[in-house]
Amino acid sequence: MEYFLSCDWGTSAFRLRLVSVPELKVITEVVSEKGIAATYQSWREAQKPDRVIFYLGIILEHIQQLEKKISLHLTQVPVVISGMASSTIGMLELPYQELPFGLDGAGLQTQYLKATPDFPHQGVLVSGVKSAHDVMRGEETQLLGLLTEDPAIGQEQVFIFPGTHSKHIWVNNNSVTGFKTYMTGEIFGLLAQKSILSATVAPAENPEEPALAIAFKQGVTDAVGTNLLHAAFRVRTNNLFGKLNPQQNFSYLSGLVIGTELQDLVNSNGQLYLVAGHALQKYYSLALQALGLTEQMQTFPAQWVDEAVVRGQFKIYQRLTD
Template structure:
């Protein structure tokens, strides 16, 4: 495999990358908001209930973006494998694949997946990666990120791997196996509270944590989240505004600190050997600052933002090689 097409298809977004397989160098990118949810909602009932028609509809959408890359690079891509991870293997995706049960190996050898040969209608072999489940939780996509976060020819160190996002994941690794994980609806809850709730009138977006004033209000939120009821503490954002205690931009960072602090609050320094933070530059500063407030900074290792951003690509290649027994 010289090149491959990496498809990271989430609930609300779509990203297709042409990647050089050996170096993981991204040669071209197509992105949109045509996530799995919007794509599924456009299907008529007959297509949704017919597995072959449903799969064909999703592949036609991918084909549109492949054509975009072909035009951009002025080259044909027929025969180039497509590796898909994320929500595409869910109940609203192109095929509903069963979850892999815990534990699983972080080298990708036992991740569930489905393989589809190239066809006249879609001239690319496809590997569709499934998700993982515990007794109380599920994930699709983060397992691929985790596999890609571990360097080649290295054993994953024991500890908690944190993947911040709309639905943040904390993944426990021991002896090269994922033994447990938890989902936290941090990003989604922040969006709902800051844009749809009564709190929206008291906040104004500000991502500048380099400003020591905004950082202080963020850290105050992290501290105030500890040992309190989150349903009560978030109302302080409202009273901060009513009583003139914080500006809208300060409140934005305070609310962010409350939610991230609540997410990370279960991680106790005494019981945590190591923490590995895997996220892009947009959230890296906030989570690193929160770990510092909670006294876990000395036990935490933060992956470089570009390494974290490309983890899906590397994970997809590892899974593909394990699944196809290729090199």
């Protein structure tokens, strides 16, 4: 095998990358807004034709775009699909894998897809993972791809994936033993845009202004040990009492919500790993610093994070086909 196709299919975005093997270099990629939610909608509007074929058709469109970009036939190149494609609104619903599962991919649920004349690629669809009260689809594959070597055995590690629905994933002895979802990004958006607080905050034009970082860190430390339902109202009084201007107050609210998420890690003895793209890495680093967690924290480079899904998918594929 010289190449494989990495399909990262999220709720609102679709991303397909052509990857060379074994060095796992991304040759080229296409990204579109044909996420799982939009695809599900189109499938329903098309009177629900065969679901797998319909969804594979979307992948095929993107494969053809890749082929045009690089003037290369990709027939027979295998495709690995992770993210929301295995969900209730996805291509083929797969049951969630239960915890624990190994960092080498052992125990993850997958579904093999045979090549057909219409879709001349063999494929692997990766399922999500569940705990007693929580679910994830996608982060498990990213996590596998993050680590080229096994982390220190015997020490607990927590991997922090910030986002609309942040995940904290616990690893012990090369095994994923627990995880928690936090609705951080979504609740921040609702508070900043839809609540009474929206009148008191505004995104900054120059995000490098030092007063914004100060307000952000104040938000983070104010969050610790308080109740978000109460603490959020301070965003209103910051404005009423003339303490912060709307840009600073936006930063304060962001700190308050991120601090609320991260305060659960304040008494953790484990090693913390921050797994974030460039933009969120900055804010989460600042927040972890404000919480005095810098010493036990390591940050993955943003590009490594971006490509983790590719490496995780390859690990899963290799394990299945070796």
